[in-house]
Amino acid sequence: METTSNRITMIDAMRGVSLFGILLANILIFQYGIWGKDEINLYSLSPANHAAYHVIKIAIEGSFMPIFTFLFGYSMVKMKEKLENNNLKYKRYFVRRFLTLLLLGLLHGTYLWEGDILTFYGMMGFFLLLFLSRKSNTILIWAVILLCLTSLLGYGGYEETRNEQELMKTYVQDTMEVYSSGTYLEIKNHRNNEIPMEMSEGLFLFILALAPLITAPLFLLGIYSAKIGFFTMPHLEQKQYKLGSALVPVGLTLKSCSLLFPDFNWSEVFNFLGANLLALGYIFLFALLFTLLKEGSITKALVNVGKLSLTNYLMQTVICTTIYYGYGFGYFGKFSVFGGIALTLCIFILQMLASTLYFKIAKQGPIERILRIATNFSFKGQKSKKAASSHVEYT
Numbered sequence: 001m002e003t004t005s006n007r008i009t010m011i012d013a014m015r016g017v018s019l020f021g022i023l024l025a026n027i028l029i030f031q032y033g034i035w036g037k038d039e040i041n042l043y044s045l046s047p048a049n050h051a052a053y054h055v056i057k058i059a060i061e062g063s064f065m066p067i068f069t070f071l072f073g074y075s076m077v078k079m080k081e082k083l084e085n086n087n088l089k090y091k092r093y094f095v096r097r098f099l100t101l102l103l104l105g106l107l108h109g110t111y112l113w114e115g116d117i118l119t120f121y122g123m124m125g126f127f128l129l130l131f132l133s134r135k136s137n138t139i140l141i142w143a144v145i146l147l148c149l150t151s152l153l154g155y156g157g158y159e160e161t162r163n164e165q166e167l168m169k170t171y172v173q174d175t176m177e178v179y180s181s182g183t184y185l186e187i188k189n190h191r192n193n194e195i196p197m198e199m200s201e202g203l204f205l206f207i208l209a210l211a212p213l214i215t216a217p218l219f220l221l222g223i224y225s226a227k228i229g230f231f232t233m234p235h236l237e238q239k240q241y242k243l244g245s246a247l248v249p250v251g252l253t254l255k256s257c258s259l260l261f262p263d264f265n266w267s268e269v270f271n272f273l274g275a276n277l278l279a280l281g282y283i284f285l286f287a288l289l290f291t292l293l294k295e296g297s298i299t300k301a302l303v304n305v306g307k308l309s310l311t312n313y314l315m316q317t318v319i320c321t322t323i324y325y326g327y328g329f330g331y332f333g334k335f336s337v338f339g340g341i342a343l344t345l346c347i348f349i350l351q352m353l354a355s356t357l358y359f360k361i362a363k364q365g366p367i368e369r370i371l372r373i374a375t376n377f378s379f380k381g382q383k384s385k386k387a388a389s390s391h392v393e394y395t
Contacts (some may be wrong), residue, residue, distance in 0.1 A: 007079075010231055010290050014310075015071050015306030020348045021064025023316050024056060027340040030117045030320040032333060033179065035196050035210030036172040041249040043333060052337040053374055058255045059278075063270070065117070066218040066279035067255060068115055073128060073222025074231075075224055085260060091129065093375050098125035101372035104310075104367070113317045114191045117312075118212070127212045127217055136227040143220035147276060149215045156267025164197060179325055187325055227332060234291040241291065242283025251278025297356075304355035311365035312351050 036042065042052055063209040076094070097120075105119030131139055160168070171194065178190045216385040225231065230240075254274025257265045293299060305312055322328035323343070324335075335343070358365070364372065371380060 005376060009303050010234060010287060011074060012304075012306035013290055013302040014067065014283065014286055015309045016304070016352075017306075018064050018067040018071065018303035019305060019309055019312055019316075019351075020344070021060055021282075022068060022313070022349060023345045024060040024341065026115055026316070027063055027320070027344050028053070028061070029336075030113075030324050030332075031335050031337075031340050033172060033215045034114050034173045036175055036333075037166065039168060042169065042172050043335065049337040052341065053260060056337070056341075057253060058259060062275035063255075063278040063282065064216075064250065066276055067283055068117075069121075069124075069215060069220035070225075070283060073126075073219040074226040075222075076125070076132060077130060077223050077226030085087065090132075090156050094125060095378060096128060097371065097375040098122045100371055101125065104371075108314065108317065111188065112190060112314075113321055115317075118213075118313075121138050122284060124212055124215065124219065127216070128223070131220060131223060136224050139186070139220050139224045141229065143217045143224060146213055146220070147217035147273070150271050151273040151276075153210075153214075154272050156265050157263075157268050162314045169274060176333045180330050180334070181244060182326040184325075184327040187327065208364065218279060221280070231287060234287065238288060238291055241284045241288035245281055245288055247277045247281030248285055251275065251281050254278075263322075274315065298352075301352035304359055305351055308355050308358065310367040311367040312355065314367060316347060 013025065031037075032043060040050075045053065079093075080090045083093055098124075101118050102122030103191065105116050105122055108118055109116035131142065134142075174194070175190065182190070208286075234241075251274045251312055254270040255278065256276065258271035261267055266268075290299070320343075324330075324332040326332070
C-alpha cells in the first residue's frame with residue numbers, strides 16, 4: 001500500500017509501532033536508570049511486577065530498536081534511489097543528514113537523557129555508506145556473517161567482580177536520590193560525569209569500534225530488503241510474511257532460555273541472536289497484520305506517528321523526564337512496572353491522536369523539517385531545481 005507520493009505507508013506504520021516498543025523498553029530506563037534497570041533487585045518490586053519486568057525484557061527490550069535500525073537502512077536505499085532519479089549525488093545529502101543527526105543526538109544526550117540513540121544513528125550512517133552501493137546478495141551475505149560472528153562474542157558471558165558489584169550498587173543508589181529529587185543541573189551533572197565502572201581508554205575505544213559491527217546486521221537487512229523491493233507489494237508477499245512470522249516464537253524461546261539459564265555459557269549468544277530474530281519476526285508479523293487489516297483510523301494513526309518519528313521520539317523524552325525526574329514530578333523509582341506500562345500506553349495513544357491532528361494543519365513535523373533543511377542545505381527544505389519534482393522525504 002502506497003500513498004500518492006510513493007511513500008510506503010507500511011514502512012511508516014512499522015516505524016510507528018517500533019516507537020511504541022522503544023518507549024516500552026525505554027520506560028524501564030526512565031523509571032530506574034540506564035544501569036539501574038538491570039539491577040532491579042535494588043528496587044522493591046512485587047512478584048507480579050517482577051513478572052511484568054521479565055516479560056518486557058524478553059518480548060520487548062532489545063527487539064524493537066533493531067526494527068528501527070532495519071527501517072533506517074531501508075529508508076536509506078529509498079532516499080538514495082530518489083536522489084539518483086533526479087541526477088543528484090546522494091553522498092553529500094547523506095553526509096549532511098548524518099551530521100545533523102549527530103548534532104541532535106549530542107544535544108539530546110547531553111541536556112535531556114542518557115538513553116539517546118540519535119548520535120549512534122548519525123555515526124552508523126557513515127559506516128552504512130560503505131554498503132549502500134553494493135549488490136543485494138553481497139549485503140545479505142555480510143548481514144548473515146556479522147549476525148553469526150557478533151552473536152558468538154557473547155559466549156562465556158561476563159561475571160562481575162565483587163568490587164564492580166559494589167560500584168554498581170553505589171551508583172544506582174546515588175542515581176535514585178539524584179534523579180528523584182535533584183535539580184536539572186544536578187541530574188545533568190550526574191548523567192554526564194558519573195559512571196558505575198572503571199573503564200580504560202583502550203577498552204572504551206574497542207567497544208566504540210565494535211558497536212557498528214554488532215548492530216550492522218539489521219541495518220544491512222533493511223538495505224537488502226529495500227534493494228529487492230520487499231514490502232512494496234504486500235498482497236503478493238503474504239506467504240513470505242507468514243513464513244517470517246515463525247521467527248517470533250524462535251526469538252522468544254532463545255531470549256527466555258537466556259533469562260532462565262544466565263550462567264549457561266551460551267546464554268548471551270542466545271539472548272543476542274534471539275533479540276535479532278525476534279525483531280525480524282515482529283517485522284514480518286506486523287507486515288502480515290497490516291496487509292490483512294482494513295485501512296482504518298488506528299492504521300492511519302500509526303502511519304502518522306511513523307512520519308513524525310523523530311519528533312515523537314524526542315517528545316517521549318521530554319514527557320518522561322518531566323514525569324520521573326526531580327525537576328518535574330519526581331516519580332523516579334516510585335512507579336511500579338505495571339504503572340510504567342500504563343503510562344507508556346497513555347503517552348503513545350496521545351501521540352497517535354496528536355500526530356493525526358498535526359497533519360491536518362501541517363505537512364511535516366518540526367524536527368523532521370530541521371533535518372530536511374540541513375539535508376537539502378536549503379532553508380525551504382527543498383532539493384536543487386533538478387529535484388523539483390521530488391517530494392518524498394524518508395526519516
